[in-house]
Amino acid sequence: MRLRWPGQVRARVALLLLLAAVPMLLLAAVIAWQAFRMVAAQPLDRARVVRAAAAARYQAILDDAAGVLGGLAGSPAVASGGPGCAAALRDALALYPARFAGFIVLHADGRVACSAGPVVGVGEGTAASWFRGAKERNGFALGELVDGGRGLDRAVLTAAVPRFGPEGFAGVVAGGVRLDWPMAPEDPELTGHAWLLAPDGRAVALGKAPAAALPPTAALAAWWGEARAARIARGRDGEDYAYAARRVGPDLRLLVATPAAGDEAEARADLAQRLAGLVLLLGIGLALVAVGADRALVGPIRRLAAMVQDWRSGGAFDPGPPGLLPVELAQLAASFAAATAALAQREAELRGAVAQQELLLQEIHHRVKNNLQIVASLMNLQASRIRLPEAKREFAAARDRIRALATLHRHLYAHGDLQTISMDRFLHELCDQLLQAMGEGGGRIRLRIEASALQMNSDQAVPIALIVTEAVSNAAKYAFPGGRSGHIRVSLTETGTRARLVIQDDGVGLPAGPSETESGVRDGIGLHLIRGFARQLGAQLAVTQEGGTRYQLDLELRRHRAEPEDPSLAAD
Numbered sequence: 199m200r201l202r203w204p205g206q207v208r209a210r211v212a213l214l215l216l217l218a219a220v221p222m223l224l225l226a227a228v229i230a231w232q233a234f235r236m237v238a239a240q241p242l243d244r245a246r247v248v249r250a251a252a253a254a255r256y257q258a259i260l261d262d263a264a265g266v267l268g269g270l271a272g273s274p275a276v277a278s279g280g281p282g283c284a285a286a287l288r289d290a291l292a293l294y295p296a297r298f299a300g301f302i303v304l305h306a307d308g309r310v311a312c313s314a315g316p317v318v319g320v321g322e323g324t325a326a327s328w329f330r331g332a333k334e335r336n337g338f339a340l341g342e343l344v345d346g347g348r349g350l351d352r353a354v355l356t357a358a359v360p361r362f363g364p365e366g367f368a369g370v371v372a373g374g375v376r377l378d379w380p381m382a383p384e385d386p387e388l389t390g391h392a393w394l395l396a397p398d399g400r401a402v403a404l405g406k407a408p409a410a411a412l413p414p415t416a417a418l419a420a421w422w423g424e425a426r427a428a429r430i431a432r433g434r435d436g437e438d439y440a441y442a443a444r445r446v447g448p449d450l451r452l453l454v455a456t457p458a459a460g461d462e463a464e465a466r467a468d469l470a471q472r473l474a475g476l477v478l479l480l481g482i483g484l485a486l487v488a489v490g491a492d493r494a495l496v497g498p499i500r501r502l503a504a505m506v507q508d509w510r511s512g513g514a515f516d517p518g519p520p521g522l523l524p525v526e527l528a529q530l531a532a533s534f535a536a537a538t539a540a541l542a543q544r545e546a547e548l549r550g551a552v553a554q555q556e557l558l559l560q561e562i563h564h565r566v567k568n569n570l571q572i573v574a575s576l577m578n579l580q581a582s583r584i585r586l587p588e589a590k591r592e593f594a595a596a597r598d599r600i601r602a603l604a605t606l607h608r609h610l611y612a613h614g615d616l617q618t619i620s621m622d623r624f625l626h627e628l629c630d631q632l633l634q635a636m637g638e639g640g641g642r643i644r645l646r647i648e649a650s651a652l653q654m655n656s657d658q659a660v661p662i663a664l665i666v667t668e669a670v671s672n673a674a675k676y677a678f679p680g681g682r683s684g685h686i687r688v689s690l691t692e693t694g695t696r697a698r699l700v701i702q703d704d705g706v707g708l709p710a711g712p713s714e715t716e717s718g719v720r721d722g723i724g725l726h727l728i729r730g731f732a733r734q735l736g737a738q739l740a741v742t743q744e745g746g747t748r749y750q751l752d753l754e755l756r757r758h759r760a761e762p763e764d765p766s767l768a769a770d
Contacts, residue, residue, distance in 0.1 A: 215487050219480065226476050231469070240465075241440035241458035242428045248390045249428075249442040249454045252404070256446055259297070263357050263375045264338040266294060267301075271361035271371040276303055279311040287314035299354045299374035303361075304329065306369045317356065317374050328358040332370045336360055343377075343396045343450065353377045353402040355394075355450075377404055390456035397449050410435035411455050418453075430458050498527050505531075509538055570604035598635060602628055602667040603660070618653040621662070621690055625649045628663060629670055629688060636674050642681070643674055648689040652697065655756045661731040662690075662699060668724040668731075669701040669749050677705020677747060684746075697755050704746040 270290060275282035287301040291314045300315025308323025323329065331339025341356030358372035377394060391407035399418055403409065411433045412418070428442040439455040446452045509515035515538040577600065581593035605628050626647050633645060654662065670686060678684045682705075689700040708725070725741070728749065732739040737753035 211487055215484060216480075219483070223476060223480065227473070241430060241456055242442070245390070245440035245442040245454055245456045246428055248392075248456055249444050249452065252392050252454055253444050253446060253452055256452060259375065260338075260340075260357065263297065263373060264359060266290065266298070267338070267357060267359040267371050267373055270301065270303075270373075271359050276312070276371060277361065277363070277368075279303070279305075283312035284314060287312060291315050297376055299376055301371070301373045303371050304369045306367055311369065315374070317372055326356075328356045328372055329370055332358040332360045332372075333367060340450070341372075343394055343400065343402055353394075377402060390454055392452065392454045394446070395443070395451040395453055401453065407455075408435075411437075411439060412453075413439075413441060498524065502527060502531055502534075506534070514538075570600050573600050594635075598632060598667055598671055599664060601631060601635065602663045605631060605663070618655055619659045621652045621654050621659065622647075622649040624659070624663070625666065625688055625690065628666060629686075632667060632670050633674060636671070638674050642683045643678060644683070644685045645670075646685060646687045648687065648691075650690065650692055652690060652692050654697075658735060658753070658756055661734050665699070665728050665731045665749075665751070666701060668728050672724045673701075673703040673705060673747065677703045677707075679706065692755070695755050697753055699751040699753075700748065702746060702748040706746075707743045708741070708747050 270276050270286065273286050275286040283303055287303070290301060291298055298315070300313065300317045302313040302317040303311040304323070305311055308325075308329065324333075326341060328339050328341030331341070337359065339358050341358065343355055344353065353376075354374035355377055356372055357375050358370045360370055361368050391411045392404040393401040393407055393412065394404060395401055395418060399415070401409075401412055401418060413431050413433060417431065428440065430438055430440050433439045433455070438458040440458045441453060441455050443454075444452045505515055515535055577593050577597045581589075581597070584593065605624070626649075629645050629647060633643065666688060670688065673686050677686075684704050686703045687700070689698075689702075691698050729739060732751055735751070735753045737751040740750045742748045742750075
């Protein structure tokens, strides 16, 4: 596909500037897009930071819980299992009320040795997951996530450590670790919301995280599978949040959320501002180029075009002093001035030659007309000496054809146009001349000419003249026998590039073959000539016999002189 340049110089200069600015525009657009991505990624970065801080805080809580539980497991009072065991647990609960919901000490067989406060899974004994985990791992273990009930007012996570005696494993010390304090509002380092996700799809809020800020329920399974993913999604409240997840245990995931609507709007506003600035700068640059091109280039070209237009209108081409014209335009103006001077001289020579040629052509047509008239007069004189009627008629017919050609040549030089003929005036004169020559000027046969002001090429006018001569002569001779009166109509109309000639009479019509008439034997040579001239014109000829004889020719008009299309006329 080829590039189509604008028509105006100003537009072309602006297009070239725009093409030259495309790399810079692309670079600026890439920079703007990168800035947009950086600003739009701020919520994700903030969510990752909050996730890391919450995970670190949560891990510190678990490490601290492991230390507290390990200290209780090594306490002699807890190891004795007597009244001092419960007192030691109550003291620890009083010391860490915000971290633990309760403590419990179990023997190796799952029996309760002592407890303080509610603890999840007390009735399960050795079947509790945290009991089995502590025993099997021989260290710190976590139980299931519980978000309330069973004497608990807040969500807890049971943690346990094994205790050992002289004979080895002696039981476990467990505690209910509160889960709402790692994201407490008073902590200035942690912002946003956080939840712990359980394998069954439950989400336990840490701190005051609202459930409306969670992603849809169907999306929580994706966060469970993508433990370290971070993405922006829409929460249940219809707001956009940046979510980040992280594995914090074998059966737990930490999910944090930070608001993202403000950052995304800020990123879009910043991108729109940058793009608007680029468009504004580009528009100002194009406007300056347009103004500069108009003054430095378009204006001089316009003035040069105006001088050329004046020269085309007949004035002289005078570029004047170069002034502020560019060097190329000044050289072009000088070259054009020299060319116009040479053209003026050549035009004067050609006009003289054309005038001389027209005079010669007029003289030729005048002499041809005179010679044809002389030939017609000689034939008329010779016909007056002939006694045979048939021969005399043939001489008269030939005389009429020669007079038709003489009339055509007279029209060629008499009306100033040597290439075309006004068919309206020509047909009137030709038909009147034919009837006068045949002695039918008294009104017995009425002639009606309907011809438009058609200018026809002389190469087509000659066959048309001969066809009209034959048709009108035949109609005047044979169509109205016995002194009867009638009408002959000749019509020539133009439709676009085609013309139609109709010659019609209301006489007796054409006989089927040679026939004896008052004017002699009608042998059909006239129709034979009409058909030959129609072939020369390349026309369609139709002859009908309804209420007289009607000739109709449809032909294509030629606007230039050309050689005859059908050379068969010579044979005809």
